[in-house]
Amino acid sequence: MKSAYDCVVIGAGPGGGATASITAEGGLSTLLIERERVPRFHVGESLMPETYWPLQRLQLNEKVKESGWQVKKSVQFVSGNGKESAPFFFRKHDERECADTWQVERSEFDKMLFDRAAELGAECYDETRLSDVMFDESGRAIGVSVRDRDGNVRQINAKVVVDATGQQSFLANKLGLKKVNPDLKKAAIWGYYRDAIRGDGDNEGATIIMQTESKKSWFWFIPLSRGITSIGCVGDNDYLLKGRGPQEQTYQEELAICPGLQSRLKDATQLGGLRTAKEFSYMSTQHAGDGWVLVGDALGFIDPVYSSGVYFALEMGVRAGDAIVEGIRKNDLSGAQLGCWTEDFLEGALWVRKLVHAFYSDEFSIGRFMKEHPEHRSCLTDVLIGRVFHDGARQMFDDMEKSMEKARTAMAS
Numbered sequence: 001m002k003s004a005y006d007c008v009v010i011g012a013g014p015g016g017g018a019t020a021s022i023t024a025e026g027g028l029s030t031l032l033i034e035r036e037r038v039p040r041f042h043v044g045e046s047l048m049p050e051t052y053w054p055l056q057r058l059q060l061n062e063k064v065k066e067s068g069w070q071v072k073k074s075v076q077f078v079s080g081n082g083k084e085s086a087p088f089f090f091r092k093h094d095e096r097e098c099a100d101t102w103q104v105e106r107s108e109f110d111k112m113l114f115d116r117a118a119e120l121g122a123e124c125y126d127e128t129r130l131s132d133v134m135f136d137e138s139g140r141a142i143g144v145s146v147r148d149r150d151g152n153v154r155q156i157n158a159k160v161v162v163d164a165t166g167q168q169s170f171l172a173n174k175l176g177l178k179k180v181n182p183d184l185k186k187a188a189i190w191g192y193y194r195d196a197i198r199g200d201g202d203n204e205g206a207t208i209i210m211q212t213e214s215k216k217s218w219f220w221f222i223p224l225s226r227g228i229t230s231i232g233c234v235g236d237n238d239y240l241l242k243g244r245g246p247q248e249q250t251y252q253e254e255l256a257i258c259p260g261l262q263s264r265l266k267d268a269t270q271l272g273g274l275r276t277a278k279e280f281s282y283m284s285t286q287h288a289g290d291g292w293v294l295v296g297d298a299l300g301f302i303d304p305v306y307s308s309g310v311y312f313a314l315e316m317g318v319r320a321g322d323a324i325v326e327g328i329r330k331n332d333l334s335g336a337q338l339g340c341w342t343e344d345f346l347e348g349a350l351w352v353r354k355l356v357h358a359f360y361s362d363e364f365s366i367g368r369f370m371k372e373h374p375e376h377r378s379c380l381t382d383v384l385i386g387r388v389f390h391d392g393a394r395q396m397f398d399d400m401e402k403s404m405e406k407a408r409t410a411m412a413s
Contacts, residue, residue, distance in 0.1 A: 001125060001148065004157040005029045007324055008144050009122075009164055010130050012038060015296025015313035015320075016164030017113025021058050022321025024122035028328055031123050031156065033146060038114050038126040039107035043190065043275070045230050046072065046207045046222045046307035049090050050386030052098035054314035058116055067112075070103040070205045070225050075384055077366055078210040078260035085367055087203045093381040103205055103224050109310075125149075133161055133171060133292070141291035159291065160324050160333055164317070166297040167277075172284040183357065184281035184303055187240045189251045189274050190220075190232025196268040198223045207307055210260040215362070217254050219261050220304060228271065231261070234304060237278050247274050280304075288339025295320045299342075302349070303356045311386045312349060319345060348389035354397050355383050363407035364400070373399050 005028075009020045012034035020032040034040075049072075055061045074087040090099040118124045127149035134143045134155070143157040163171040172178040198204045208221035217235030224230060233240070233254045244250045251274055255261060283300035287293065296313035319341035327337040358364040370377055376396040383393060 001031065001123065001154060001156070002029070003155075004143075005031045005123075006158070006328060007031070007160045007162060008156060008158040009033070009162040010133075010144065010170065011035075011164035011166055011168075011296070011298065012114045012117075012124070012126070013042065013110055013164060013166050013296055013313060014113060014310050015166075015298070015317040016162065017110065017117050018054060018058060018314045018317025019162050019164060019295055019321045019324070020117035020122040020124070021113070021120050022318055023324050024117060024120040026321070026325035026328075028325060030117070030121070031158075032114070032117050032125070033128040033130065034114070034124075034126045035129040036126065039111040042106040042110060043230070043232075043277070044304070044307075044309045045104050045106055045224060046220075046310075047101045047104060048307055048311040048384075048386035049094075049099055049101040051101055051311040051314060054311075054318045057318050058113070058314075060112065060116060063112060064102060064104075067102075067104075067108065068225055069105065069109075070223050072101045072103050072205040072207060073099070073202045074199075074206040076199065076203065076206045076208045078208060079365075079367070080211040080213045080215055080258075082259035082263075084260065087199070087206055088381055088384055089202060090381070090385055091202075093378060093385070099385070103207070103222050104310075105224060130165070130170060133163075133174065135291075139290060141289065159328065160338065161292045162320065162324070163292065163294045163298045164296050164313075167280060167301065169282075169284070169294075169298050171292060171294060172298060175286070177284040177286050178282055179285055180279055181281040181283065184360070185237045185279050186234055186281060186303065187237040187276065187278035188232050188234045188280070188304065189240060189247050189276050190230065191251070191274040192224075192271045193229050193231055193265060193268040194227050194271055196221070196223075196229040196231065197264040197266070198229070208260075209305060210258055212254055213257040213259070218305070219254070219258055221261065221264065229268070231265075232304070241276070241278060247276055286335075287342040289335040291333055291338075292335075293320050293324070293338040302353050305356055305359055306352055306384060308349070308352045308386060316341075316345060344389065351383050351388045351393040351397070352386075354400075358400060358404065361404060363404040363411065368407075369400060369403050372403055
């Protein structure tokens with residue numbers, strides 16, 4: 001580990017691994033550090049199809065195909081009474097290879113990105129913990145202080161510091177930039193099962209979103225490889241975690257009112273215990289500054305319902321890496337340069353955010369909206385696959401709001 005680099009990336013998740021790969025490939029001396037031992041566990045296994053494009057940029061699609069991970073060709077929704085929607089098959093929308101995606105083991109997926117950054121020339125260290133980000137008197141980030149695996153504290157100078165610390169959001173917290181979304185204060189309780197019943201044929205690898213009867217919570221159903229399925233319950237933080245029993249009891253209580261899931265678990269075996277995360281929907285109010293930039297969950301996270309997290313992190317990493325390489329070349333490492341990609345990115349991500357808010361609204365039903373506006377099925381599928389970086393979704397959301405207002409009026413009468 002040297003005393004100075006062009007770029008120091010903190011955190012080796014998808015955002016950090018992608019950024020370090022791009023900057024190293026661009027000829028910059030790059031340090032990538034991860035506080036845990038790689039590979040390490042992480043939730044967020046389901047990929048959007050548009051993940052194909054940042055993976056192509058990183059030259060990793062062939063490696064992913066060879067991984068043995070479960071192929072994902074569709075998404076499906078199940079109502080609180082157990083009624084299943086027709087699957088949204090991605091290839092009906094786009095026949096190209098990029099329509100297929102994967103359900104990944106994140107420990108293996110993130111290690112693949114860590115190794116790719118190293119292949120491209122980044123110096124990559126796990127079990128190395130960030131102590132602080134250093135700033136000069138003008139407020140410019142100038143480096144980091146880290147504790148290595150031997151316990152030694154090192155100060156490392158950097159022209160650019162990339163915060164990819166995930167939901168730890170180190171810089172956003174340090175600078176007071178992190179803002180929790182008051183309308184999406186959700187929590188999740190999740191675990192893993194063997195031999196849960198999956199869909200048939202091309203729907204075998206589908207991510208399935210299942211509402212409970214109360215509509216106060218929903219379950220994700222994500223089929224992984226080796227017969228294992230990730231199954232998690234999401235609801236308001238207060239509803240799931242306050243005034244109730246242990247998390248296992250709460251999970252079972254919610255499962256008891258989710259008919260769409262009960263039948264799929266009749267011959268399944270739970271593997272290990274459950275895990276919990278809470279209040280994970282937030283956004284930073286500033287995304288870059290002189291000498292620093294945020295990527296991935298360190299910048300913000302919307303919600304797990306449409307599986308946008310990994311794709312958005314990879315996309316941010318590629319865009320941030322390009323901005324850093326360009327900034328070094330132009331000798332411009334201002335916040336405006338390092339964050340030049342964020343406005344366009346956030347405009348596209350807005351459509352996923354809007355669909356998330358609609359999902360949690362009592363007035364919205366995907367099935368009803370599709371019956372009212374079948375002309376928007378293509379646009380809705382665009383959002384579900386992550387193809388959001390264009391303006392085509394605006395008309396659909398105008399009609400969606402009208403549909404929700406109509407439902408609110410009917411409920412009030």
